[in-house]
Amino acid sequence: MAIDEKSANTVTNTDAARPGDERYDAQAVETKWFERWQQDAALYAAEPDSAKKKYYVLEMLPYPSGELHMGHVRNYSIGDALARYMWMNGYNVLHPMGWDSFGLPAENAAIKNNTPPREWTLRNIANMKAQMKRLGFAYDWAREVTTCLPDYYRWNQWFFLRLHERGLVYRKKSKVNWCPKCATVLANEQVLGNGCCWRHEDTLVEQRELEQWFVRTTKYAEELLRDLDRLEGWPEKVRIMQRNWIGRSEGTLVDFKLEGNAGPAGSTINVFTTRVDTIFGATSIQLAPEHPLVADFTRHNQPLGDDVRKLIEEQRKAKESGDIGEIEKHGVNTHRLAINPFNGERIPIWIANYILMDYGTGAIMSVPAHDDRDYDFAKKYNIEIRLVILPVGNDPEETMTEPKLPFTAHDGMLVNSGPYSGLSCADAIRKMAAYAEEKGFGKATVTYRLKDWGISRQRYWGTPIPMLYCAKDGIVPVPDKDLPVILPGNVDITLTGGSPLERVPEFVNATCPKCGGPARRETDTMDTFVDSSWYFYRYTDASNDHAPFDSKTAQYWFGDCGIDQYIGGVEHAILHLIYSRFWTKFMRDLGLITNDEPVERLFTQGMVIKDGRKMSKNLGNTVSPDEMVARYGADAARLYSLFAAPPDRDLDWQDSGIEGIRKFLGRVYRFFVRTVRTGAGGPTPSGLPPEARTIQRKLHQTIKRVTDDFQGRWHFNTCISAIMELMNVLYASEEAISRGIVPAPFLAEVQRSLVLLIAPFAPYLAHELWEMLGEKGSLLKASWPRYDAELAKEEEIEIPVQVNGKLRSRVLVSADADETTVLERALADEKVKASIAGKQIVKKIYVLGKMVNLVVK
């Protein structure tokens, strides 16, 4: 039946022959409210207001692929429920949305459909925005950020210039994936497991060295690591992942001189080790195949050069296929010697496939007795294994006896180590590092796994890097006044080689701002992670055209601790969230903001699974939000995505489940249709009849459960169960209600509270019911219901009685009954009597309000 205000507000036919026919027409109701909401653009607007407490709730912005998927719906349903809850609690809520709209898929789509990336992207945005609006998400669209538009990306360029001024961005040669058939650069994701191009499955991808721009994220490595301890509102999992990614490692750098004429005169091999205490046990040096010295060794040694090339190839393949770590260890002996600076010993220099050039110094001292990998290698090539650490421990049997090799524990004692013999490992590390530093051949140091961030992309659809190359003045930054450097349209992005922008003379040819002569523009664009590193600051002041944002405004919304609640997928635990943290620290040092961290609380929601696998287009097991909205309505789709599992866990999508939610919404609606009496307000009378008291108790229990979950653990699935239970109680009381036993003002209070409770989860239905109740004000401005602990209390409770820990009976007692009374009642119970007959009670346990346990013998 079609819903209009008239019929909804009328006392509905309780004597209808077929009560089930009062069906909830979700489409009609949702369309009505959808249209109303479209007419009020400022519905969810927020402005800084020092009189109110702010709350910044943010969901990760989507890539505009064209369609929302269920993962999005779930993510935004969580954030929207929270935003609405905070609104109803009187907070000044900032809840924005935007588009992470640069990136490769737009270029692929352009090639496939012959559509310019910009057009394709903006069309997708329009579609997804419409989907979001139809789902009823309460975003302040006036703050929409679209990263591919010049009013946003000009500030990427502005930040790039600031980084450049501070030496935080630099140029370095680096390897990129290059497909000879495509004649272009590939992203890592476009290189298949077998090392071939995704478009040419028979063509091996090559590595090419190109000059690229790097952001010096490592400058903040220490702070990024240290501040992780402060992020108590983040999942431990994410903090661990970031800690591992940063990969701080304390150790010692030691120079080994080359003997005789090995290598260029006076050259040394710089080794990084965390175990300098084992250096007297070093029996070889191992170099990464790509170590710079290797070229010297192979220059006049053809066979060695061939072997090294094999090692390089092996390593590269293993890295690409992801099973580096499992490949068989191989190496070649250079037959050169290096000198251990601690004891003057000559040890052979090898080149090995298990040494990585991009960690430490690309060279290690090999101590087979005390390292698993070195041990394997030494066994294979018959290199000496020399024990220099003995175990010391609580067990005298083990102490100072020869351990099973390799012995890798680092709480032992040194032996065979000259003057250091007898020291503990920890002491030896300190003393040996100090000695190395004093003698000038080494020092204690810290290395990180974290690398500087390469941001150059040989791609079209990204932010142009604002740099110029002048024959006379070299590398020259574009002056601020010339920003933005606009990304040209009408660019041929078919894969014919090189960066697409190189083929646009109007773009490439520029004038040097220093000398006025001709200059060539940088044709690489920025990694899209730059866009998402600071977008949430832009939301605070999205249309600012003279700065990325106003500092004061940003300060209001970020406060000291950042975004109050950030919600997104765990797949962004590392890259996006490390870059964002870096960018925040950089902006703080720039004086733009005062917070040290961007996000105070982070919530990572689980994936949406169907038929046991992640929902994805490739697997063909997707569920379309549009279809769900058309069949069940937005409320049902949202409610189900919250009901089916706790939000931090994976959600197993079942079509039959959403059906159940649809029924529930109808049940709520029908209850209102049958029971709402207009003008039934007024204070709830005291001394309610028992039928009403039952409802009141359940109501207050429900408010408590839902409120507690919002405040704490966010298990919205149990919130919704609680509301369902309340509905069940109301249905059970329907006779009392229709007979007028439940006082009308109290019933009105129940109805009002019920609407407020479901408002964060099912806004369409909530608004319809709110109106049905005759409420005029905005539902978002209504106050969240409060519970009264006294009213929530049960008057009578059922106490289970156990005998020897086994449930034997239950007794009903008043809630304030004391121990004596409860035990008396328990002992008087027939079933209890029967099970303790002939036995002696040795102990009586009563847990207040919980249970009785009688221990008998």
Place this chain on the structure above:
RNA sequence: GCGAAAGUGGCGGAAUUGGCAGACGCACCAGACUUAGGAUCUGGCGGGUAAAACCGUGGGGGUUCGAGUCCCCCCUUUCGCACCA
């Protein structure tokens, strides 16, 4: 290999602090209403039994009056990291 999370009915899941295992929902079964029911309302629903007893939270031990929850060992799944020197 290292680290993290998880394992509960036919299914999704509840049990927040050591205290009635299976809330809520799906599916299923029965009843009511009905010209009709794929609507609606009500009831039932871990295994087992005539009813009880008894058994039951991946497996095995343990602590406790009492364990899904705590401790030890093991198995499985998922995720992250991984020759990181």
